[in-house]
Amino acid sequence: MGGGEISRFLGLSCAALLSAALVVGSAIGAPQAGRTGVHEGVASCAGSTCHGRPVASGVVVRQNELITWQDPSSAAGAHSRAFRALTSDRGRSIAAKMGIGPAQNAAVCLGCHADPAPAAARGAKFQLSDGVGCESCHGGSGGWIASHYAVGATHADNVARGLRPLDNPKARAAVCLDCHYGGKGQGQFVTHQMMAAGHPRVAFELDLFTSLQRHHDVDADYVSRKSSPGGVKVWAVGQAMAVDRAASLYADPARARAGAFPEFYFFDCHSCHRAISDDPRIRPRKEANPARPIPVGAPPFNDENMIMLSAAARTAAPGLAARFEADSRAFHAAIAGDRAGAVRAAGQLAATSRALADTFAARGFRRAETLDILDAVLSGETARRYTDYAGGAQAVMAVDTLVGALAAEGQIDRAAAARIRPELDRAYAAVRDPNAFRPDEFRQVMARIAQAARAMR
Numbered sequence: 001m002g003g004g005e006i007s008r009f010l011g012l013s014c015a016a017l018l019s020a021a022l023v024v025g026s027a028i029g030a031p032q033a034g035r036t037g038v039h040e041g042v043a044s045c046a047g048s049t050c051h052g053r054p055v056a057s058g059v060v061v062r063q064n065e066l067i068t069w070q071d072p073s074s075a076a077g078a079h080s081r082a083f084r085a086l087t088s089d090r091g092r093s094i095a096a097k098m099g100i101g102p103a104q105n106a107a108v109c110l111g112c113h114a115d116p117a118p119a120a121a122r123g124a125k126f127q128l129s130d131g132v133g134c135e136s137c138h139g140g141s142g143g144w145i146a147s148h149y150a151v152g153a154t155h156a157d158n159v160a161r162g163l164r165p166l167d168n169p170k171a172r173a174a175v176c177l178d179c180h181y182g183g184k185g186q187g188q189f190v191t192h193q194m195m196a197a198g199h200p201r202v203a204f205e206l207d208l209f210t211s212l213q214r215h216h217d218v219d220a221d222y223v224s225r226k227s228s229p230g231g232v233k234v235w236a237v238g239q240a241m242a243v244d245r246a247a248s249l250y251a252d253p254a255r256a257r258a259g260a261f262p263e264f265y266f267f268d269c270h271s272c273h274r275a276i277s278d279d280p281r282i283r284p285r286k287e288a289n290p291a292r293p294i295p296v297g298a299p300p301f302n303d304e305n306m307i308m309l310s311a312a313a314r315t316a317a318p319g320l321a322a323r324f325e326a327d328s329r330a331f332h333a334a335i336a337g338d339r340a341g342a343v344r345a346a347g348q349l350a351a352t353s354r355a356l357a358d359t360f361a362a363r364g365f366r367r368a369e370t371l372d373i374l375d376a377v378l379s380g381e382t383a384r385r386y387t388d389y390a391g392g393a394q395a396v397m398a399v400d401t402l403v404g405a406l407a408a409e410g411q412i413d414r415a416a417a418a419r420i421r422p423e424l425d426r427a428y429a430a431v432r433d434p435n436a437f438r439p440d441e442f443r444q445v446m447a448r449i450a451q452a453a454r455a456m457r
């Protein structure tokens with residue numbers, strides 16, 4: 001059978017499936033008692049008439065999502081490789097240094113490198129070795145797997161049965177951050193100890209990372225079924241949710257400490273990991289940062305998302321911007337004081353960040369506003385805050401996302417976006433090696449992009 005024939009055959013069986021759903025609509029439509037929230041396993045989604053087609057030929061959704069999730073050659077397939085990472089040389093070496101036994105059995109790793117469903121919520125086909133499977137993001141399918149493709153089933157019906165509304169940027173951010181920053185769930189936190197044992201740094205930006213693992217099309221049909229927040233909204237909400245997450249986990253006694261020390265994961269890595277020299281002519285690597293009123297010698301809280309959020313708030317939530325600025329300064333300062341005060345300040349910062357997430361989620365972003373945010377990320381007060389690698393790397397992802405969103409919405413022409421590309425490549429190069437980050441040089445690259453961006457107005 002040739003490829004065309006296969007897809008025709010598959011198309012047929014899918015139609016047959018759909019009409020079966022129509023005929024016994026009420027039986028299939030009823031939620032199966034007791035299965036809501038059960039993770040049925042990737043094999044349950046992978047049928048050749050479901051999401052396992054060889055090509056994206058589905059009428060409503062692509063139906064080849066499995067192939068994308070498994071793509072061995074790109075970031076899009078990373079989640080299917082997550083479990084295997086634990087048995088790789090690097091995974092084994094991390095586990096050996098930590099003395100936790102085989103990583104593939106260690107709860108402290110599995111919370112992010114496999115579907116974190118609790119044992120009681122695993123169906124017959126569930127396998128830990130599937131890694132970060134479909135239901136790790138979309139939610140346990142027990143309550144909706146039989147009904148979600150029935151004719152007439154709506155997104156709201158599916159969500160009521162346990163499908164996560166990932167089209168909603170707040171819901172999506174909450175899911176991704178559990179693993180791409182850390183969460184309160186079991187095994188969902190990369191400690192400094194893990195990093196010292198060789199775990200890579202965890203970098204994240206919601207819109208960019210969504211694009212990197214995209215296996216869906218936002219077409220007219222999608223928009224009629226779901227919300228389709230643009231890239232700028234997804235970016236802005238993602239930043240607010242990330243600050244909320246960092247401040248909330250820092251305030252959580254279960255995450256905040258490692259023995260007698262604070263948990264170093266929350267702080268800027270290179271504030272501690274710098275070379276020391278006794279040479280009297282040495283120029284210290286540390287630069288004063290106007291937005292972080294902390295004593296010399298104190299490690300600063302990693303502020304990459306606070307910087308972005310501050311740039312977004314000035315344009316898109318001016319009523320909250322001053323409060324956010326004050327809360328983030330107060331939080332940095334409070335860490336040098338006692339723990340109770342730092343926890344109070346973290347709670348305040350988290351609350352303001354949630355208010356910002358709500359504000360961004362409820363509004364649209366016009367062309368002029370996106371250009372204002374882009375300018376704020378690239379220059380002025382914000383540029384002075386790029387004293388550390390993490391903030392610089394986050395800024396480059398922001399510029400990529402904002403320029404990409406302007407181009408995708410047709411708000412700048414493709415030629416203008418293409419002219420920025422070589423500068424953006426230089427910006428990525430400036431943050432390639434964390435140990436070689438040079439704030440001055442980085443600001444120069446950003447200033448050139450700012451100039452090119454102003455020319456687009």
Ligand code: HEC
Nearest residue numbers: 085090091094103108109112179180182187188189190203
């Ligand atoms: C909070 C979630 C989380 C936890 C807990 C976690 N990891 Fe990871 N791990 C990640 C993420 C996210 C990445 C990808 C980082 C990136 O590239 O942005 C990763 C990457 C890795 C990689 C590199 C994979 C590659 O393809 O190069 C290895 C190896 C690894 N983790 C092993 C471990 C081990 C061993 C443990 C337990 C000691 C562990 N991880 C715990 C989230 C986690």
Ligand code: HEC
Nearest residue numbers: 045051061065066069079132133134137166167215216222
């Ligand atoms: C890392 C998280 C993640 C994983 C893993 C994942 N998805 Fe998705 N998926 C998303 C996001 C985010 C979207 C876009 C938002 C939305 O429409 O839900 C999406 C969209 C989709 C869509 C399009 C929905 C529509 O209404 O058009 C389908 C179908 C889908 N995913 C199926 C799968 C299947 C099948 C798997 C496993 C093979 C899978 N996904 C794995 C996050 C994930």
Ligand code: HEC
Nearest residue numbers: 075078081082085112113132136175176179209210212213
């Ligand atoms: C259950 C944990 C988990 C969840 C939830 C999760 N991820 Fe991941 N993600 C990982 C791990 C672990 C890796 C690294 C896998 C590896 O490289 O072996 C990863 C890798 C990635 C990569 C590839 C990064 C790279 O540098 O190659 C992208 C992109 C990504 N995730 C996007 C997302 C997005 C977007 C969401 C939310 C819609 C999400 N992830 C939700 C655990 C998770």
Ligand code: HEC
Nearest residue numbers: 192195196197198201264265267268269270271272273299
């Ligand atoms: C408050 C200070 C501090 C911060 C912040 C900090 N570290 Fe460390 N780090 C240390 C100390 C102390 C050690 C132990 C050094 C030793 O054993 O010789 C260490 C060890 C390490 C090691 C092992 C180095 C080696 O040569 O064996 C790595 C890797 C590492 N840290 C990565 C990170 C990363 C990534 C971050 C940011 C997420 C970070 N650190 C943040 C203080 C810090």
